[in-house]
Amino acid sequence: MAAHAGSEKPRPIDERRAGFARYKQDVKERGKPFYPYAMFHDTVMSLVVVSVIVALACIWKWTSWAPHHDGTHQGLLGPEYTARADPGTDNFVPRPDWYFYFLFYLLRIFKWPESVFLGTVGVPTIALLLLIGVPFYDLRRERRLLRRPLAAVGAVLVVLSMAVLTWKGATASEALASEVIADVPHWISQEKLPPQAQPGAKLFAVAGCTACHTYLGTGSSNLGAPDLTAIGTRNLGIQFQINHLKCPSCVNPGSPMPKFASLGDKRLKQLATFLEASKGKQ
Ligand code: HEC
Structure with a gap:
């Protein structure tokens, strides 16, 4: 040697x-x-x-x-100050700032609940650790891009995928609420909802109820929330529905359903009317 x-x-x-x-x-x-x-x-x-x-x-x-x-x-x-925020608004679609669009879109690729962990914690954490680790595993002194094909291709792929995800996130069709609201006419015809129950149906579609409840196959079932397709057949009554929506855990102790009191009396009444009119597929 x-x-x-x-x-x-x-x-x-x-x-x-x-x-x-x-x-x-x-x-x-x-x-x-x-x-x-x-x-x-x-x-x-x-x-x-x-x-x-x-x-x-x-x-x-x-x-x-x-x-x-x-x-x-x-x-x-x-x-200096704008109008007070209305927590009961139903036309606000929460969107992240543009520089989070790529993460936002990652969340759409990974579906709740099986693989959402990958989208929220897995991929970003791995990417961050790889970035922090660069000075420790990239020990070569060579700095010319053409002599470092692996690093160069890796960098281009990262930038490209972030650009594509940002683009997809920016142009993603408006979140779930719009998809759910497309089902409202179907609910009205299937359940034969009377006109006075229809504003409540729209509210139900946009207020986030279908994040936990299913209704005629729309929505996903979470936290053990019951299917509400035929909730009206239990004849709980408008007042019960309003009280329950205002404070679920006051009516059904231990209920994990969030309070919807901020929707205001008029909207709560509409929701209650819709729920009571929901007698299942007619
Ligand atoms: C975070 C999940 C979640 C969301 C969002 C949610 N619920 Fe619930 N809901 C539950 C759970 C869990 C129960 C069962 C416990 C209870 O009855 O409070 C329930 C029960 C109900 C019941 C049946 C009450 C009873 O006594 O049987 C109705 C009606 C209802 N929810 C309506 C709604 C409406 C309308 C919305 C939207 C404004 C909504 N929920 C949003 C989780 C949710």
Whole structure:
């Protein structure tokens, strides 16, 4: 082996040791101590960042004195306060910010409940660990892309798949509520729902009830929630339905069903009317 030593490439470990020695030498000759140099640098920069935030907050606060036509106060940097959030809204579709679209779409690929763990924790965590680990497993000094086919292809694939997922997430057809509401005409005809029960049917489709309850085959059954196709045949009564919706666990102790009191009396009445009119397939 020794005979070949001269013509052999230097071992990677020796190269790294030499590099480290050069670095140490450099630090000795030209380096500056962290304190006070780097510390001063960081302190000044942090001060600048905080001052900009404080300045923006002041501009936001003190320019918003002109009432907007809808009663909100409009300022240079947007409204000071907008209308109060309505927790009972049924036309708001929650969507993530654009930079989360790829994760959002991952959740759609993995279906509840079997593989959702993969989409929420599995894939992102593995990807993050791989990223954090790069300095530990990628030890070669080679930096030219063409000499690193594996890394180059890997990087391109990651960027491509994130781009595709972001695109899919951005253009994904509107969430479940719209799919469920497409079934409402079917419910009306199958259950022969009278006109006064129909607003409640639409509400039932968009209020998230079908996340736990099934109704004529729509929705998924979760947390042991009963099928509501023929809930009306139990003749529980409008008042019972309203009370139960307002506070399920007050009526049925231990119920994991969330409270829907925030929907407001009018909508609760509509839901109750729909439930009581649901006598099963006629
Ligand atoms: C997070 C899951 C979940 C959601 C969302 C949900 N429910 Fe329930 N629901 C349950 C469970 C569990 C039960 C059984 C326990 C109980 O009766 O409270 C139940 C029971 C019911 C019952 C039967 C009550 C009884 O005494 O037999 C009705 C009616 C009902 N839900 C209507 C609705 C309506 C309407 C919505 C939407 C506004 C809704 N639920 C949303 C989980 C849910």
